[in-house]
Amino acid sequence: xxSLLKFILKYLFTIVFIFIEVICFVLIFSGNDYHNxxxxxxxxxxxxxxxxxxxxxxxxxxxxSINDSLAEENGxxxxxxxxxxxxxxxxxxxxxxIYSSAKVVGATVNRTKNFLTINKGLSNxxxxxxGVVGPNGLVGIVYASSDKYSSVLPIIxxxxxxxxxxRKNDYFGSLSWDGSDIRIATMTEIPGYVDVNHGDLVxxxxxxxxxxxNIPVGVVKDFYKDSSTEFYTxxxxxxxxxxxxxxxxxxxxxxxxxxxxxxxxxxx
Amino acid sequence: MINDYLKYILLFLFSVLVQVLIFDNIYLIxxxxxFIYLLFILMLPIEMNKxxxxxxxxxxxxxxxxFNSTPGLNASATVLVCxxxxxxxxxxxxxxxxxxxxxxxxxxxxxxxxxRYSLVIILIHHTFLFFLExxxxxxxxxxxxxxxxxxVSTLIFVFLGHLLFSGK
Numbered sequence: 001x002x003s004l005l006k007f008i009l010k011y012l013f014t015i016v017f018i019f020i021e022v023i024c025f026v027l028i029f030s031g032n033d034y035h036n037x038x039x040x041x042x043x044x045x046x047x048x049x050x051x052x053x054x055x056x057x058x059x060x061x062x063x064x065s066i067n068d069s070l071a072e073e074n075g076x077x078x079x080x081x082x083x084x085x086x087x088x089x090x091x092x093x094x095x096x097x098i099y100s101s102a103k104v105v106g107a108t109v110n111r112t113k114n115f116l117t118i119n120k121g122l123s124n125x126x127x128x129x130x131g132v133v134g135p136n137g138l139v140g141i142v143y144a145s146s147d148k149y150s151s152v153l154p155i156i157x158x159x160x161x162x163x164x165x166x167r168k169n170d171y172f173g174s175l176s177w178d179g180s181d182i183r184i185a186t187m188t189e190i191p192g193y194v195d196v197n198h199g200d201l202v203x204x205x206x207x208x209x210x211x212x213x214n215i216p217v218g219v220v221k222d223f224y225k226d227s228s229t230e231f232y233t234x235x236x237x238x239x240x241x242x243x244x245x246x247x248x249x250x251x252x253x254x255x256x257x258x259x260x261x262x263x264x265x266x267x268x
Numbered sequence: 269m270i271n272d273y274l275k276y277i278l279l280f281l282f283s284v285l286v287q288v289l290i291f292d293n294i295y296l297i298x299x300x301x302x303f304i305y306l307l308f309i310l311m312l313p314i315e316m317n318k319x320x321x322x323x324x325x326x327x328x329x330x331x332x333x334x335f336n337s338t339p340g341l342n343a344s345a346t347v348l349v350c351x352x353x354x355x356x357x358x359x360x361x362x363x364x365x366x367x368x369x370x371x372x373x374x375x376x377x378x379x380x381x382x383x384r385y386s387l388v389i390i391l392i393h394h395t396f397l398f399f400l401e402x403x404x405x406x407x408x409x410x411x412x413x414x415x416x417x418x419x420v421s422t423l424i425f426v427f428l429g430h431l432l433f434s435g436k
Contacts, residue, residue, distance in 0.1 A: 013351075016319060016322060017322060020322060021347060021348070023326075024329075024347060026340070027333075027339040027343070028339065028340035028344065028400070029340075040333070040337075041339075042334070042337040047288075047335045050285070050289075050335075051288070054285075106293075107292070109292070109293060110294070110301050111336065111401065112398075112401040112402055113341075113401065117337075178407075179407070180407075180410065243294075
């Protein structure tokens with residue numbers, strides 16, 4: 001007993017250190033679980049509040065570029081609206097998705113596992129698993145929500161997988177990010193016989209119940225064919241500039257639960 | 269005495285906030301991550317209770333994790349360097365030992381000493397954190413280059429931050 005006590009006293013510093021490291025690793029591995037990490041994330045009121053105050057303070061320096069990007073987007077939307085009006089398409093009654101705006105109050109962009117924090121949460125009817133899009137294209141998926149804030153899993157996080165397709169020929173693939181360059185994501189699962197060119201537009205597939213179809217994601221920058229699998233690996237230049245992201249829209253699928261239920265029963 | 273506490277509380281807030289509000293929001297090239305928050309650990313008094321340093325390291329890393337949605341990641345790397353700090357200080361101790369009441373700074377022990385001491389701590393921290401972050405050795409060389417370039421960047425900013433806080 002005496003010698004055990006001596007041992008503990010001798011290595012107490014190391015034992016305390018190992019104890020704290022074990023706590024850290026439990027946090028890391030419980031945080032890796034997509035559905036389990038509701039509590040320790042950037043949507044908590046304390047840190048999100050600090051981030052928001054800082055964003056409000058520094059936003060003034062970026063107002064010109066924010067204005068430009070919003071005006072440009074307005075122009076694009078008016079164009080589309082005009083096209084619908086000309087084609088005399090009746091108002092879309094049973095619409096499936098609604099959009100609401102949010103401000104990005106915090107972001108990490110140069111880690112491997114990046115996250116964004118937005119200033120809308122449960123009290124604004126924003127919940128995990130909703131889509132997030134920016135003025136130029138897809139941003140990510142809501143990951144966790146507190147009352148007033150949400151944490152967003154952006155494309156630039158290796159855990160994000162988005163179902164996408166080539167706009168011109170509707171071939172489906174999967175988009176993910178390898179952890180290096182925040183401008184480039186990788187599209188896989190496109191078979192080798194498909195016609196792929198530089199500059200082809202990549203959009204959401206509409207296969208998941210999170211995003212509507214045809215939301216722009218990026219353009220084909222480079223591609224090669226894997227000789228053993230006969231599938232393409234396509235490098236997609238993302239349309240969203242994560243280094244300069246200020247306002248986003250949250251996409252809510254009004255039929256999300258029905259569709260998920262359906263997928264669930266279909267899986268059985 | 270009170271002044272000292274105030275100084276370290278300020279240094280803590282400065283390290284965390286500059287990290288999460290500025291450095292984590294700036295993307296230079298994919299290779300460079302700057303971990304300015306190590307400034308706090310590096311500047312703690314040499315003879316400070318090592319258990320307290322360990323505890324403060326956990327709080328520091330965990331605070332950054334809270335902002336970044338990466339629970340445990342920065343905390344574990346920071347706790348590791350806090351654990352190793354007494355050994356590193358020992359290796360670089362001057363021939364006649366450290367004087368009491370001195371902080372690890374250029375003014376106390378010279379530029380060369382400060383750079384060596386900081387660089388070892390930074391390298392350990394970055395190596396541990398980057399490999400933990402990717403959790404594989406598949407991008408081995410990419411990760412190694414990232415460690416080296418990020419360490420240089422962190423060292424530069426830690427040095428500048430140290431000048432700011434050791435003025436008094």
